[in-house]
Amino acid sequence: MQILRYAAFTTDPAGGNPAGVVLDATGLTDSEMQAAAARVNYSESAFLLPRPDGDLDVRYFSPLAEVPFCGHATVAASVAHAAANGAGPLRLHTRAGLVEVSTTESEVGEITATLVSVTPRTEEISAEVRTALLSALRWDPADLDVVLPVRAAYAGAWHPVVAAGTRARLAELNYDFPALSDLMAEQGWTTIQLIHRESESVVHSRNPFPPGGVVEDPATGAAAAALGGYLRELGLVTLPAALTIYQGDDLGRPGVITVGIPTDPTAGIHITGHAVPID
Structure with a gap:
């Protein structure tokens, strides 16, 4: 092949x-x-x-x-x-x-x-699972953005959305790999969508991916689509909306994901990006 x-x-x-x-x-x-x-x-x-x-x-x-x-x-x-x-x-x-x-x-x-994407949706995360997630991430509840609740989001794969109150907190990634891997396998999550929302239209993101054997995914389109659905479903964005997600900067592999969020609650989320061959 x-x-x-x-x-x-x-x-x-x-x-x-x-x-x-x-x-x-x-x-x-x-x-x-x-x-x-x-x-x-x-x-x-x-x-x-x-x-x-x-x-x-x-x-x-x-x-x-x-x-x-x-x-x-x-x-x-x-x-x-x-x-x-x-x-x-x-x-x-x-x-x-x-x-x-x-x-x-x-x-x-x-x-x-x-x-x-396929039609997105979200699900509540129980208090017990939320506590286990924050513990595995080594985050404190005080690190969270109180406007953006911790919730599982789907647009083809499941990703919990966990929003940091500051960009500095997002820049620190030092999670418990085995504990997070086990929890994600138990819950059926693909990556964790860690974000900091700079403004309604600009988001910074990081995605731990221990189930794939990867500490961090540099740019995650499926999680970006799930985030778009999450923001629409929870009324956290003015529709129709366009977001720019910056991901990979903390890894030294900067990427840019453009997210289009239609008004129709059943419509898929639009994810746009370039791609180039690696020699």
Whole structure:
């Protein structure tokens, strides 16, 4: 198989979130895809399987396990597909549901992808689980932004949203890896969406990802989509809204995720970003 390597949510191969991409994984077994993702050793790799109707099935694997949906690998795979086949619309059938993507190419050859997530939703987190989460993160309740409640959010995968009251608190990431990994496995969470909201339209984010064997994911499109749904459902943003999420700065891999939040409460969240090949 040919495994391409792309950095998503950036125009710099040294920035954003790297992903492995296989444009045609026809005939590969689950174990072969898992082994390939482990060799690539990025937070996720995407495996595209062309369908007779022109749509694509897609599977996402971290180095340790399959995940139902991954935003940055979707952007990377869509840009790689556009580079090989031309820009245009794509219909991706993920384990989480249908994700429609549009790709465009600029006059200077930069390719941008916009995906539309599945319908988002949120769930309350019990006081007991919230306490365990903050303990594993080594956060104190006083560190939280009281305007943004801790809640699990979904737009293809589950991510608890935990908002820091200050950007300085977000910059400190020193969590209990085994404890957080166990809790996330127990709750079915993919990453933790740690954020600091600078303003209604600007958010800084970090995403611990111990279930994937990764301390921190540099730019997380699925969590960004979940956050967009969370803000809409809880009435914490003026609709329709556009957010800019800055992620990866604390890792030295800066990335930018643009989030479009439609007014319709059942509409998917729009996630836009660049992606570039990694040499």
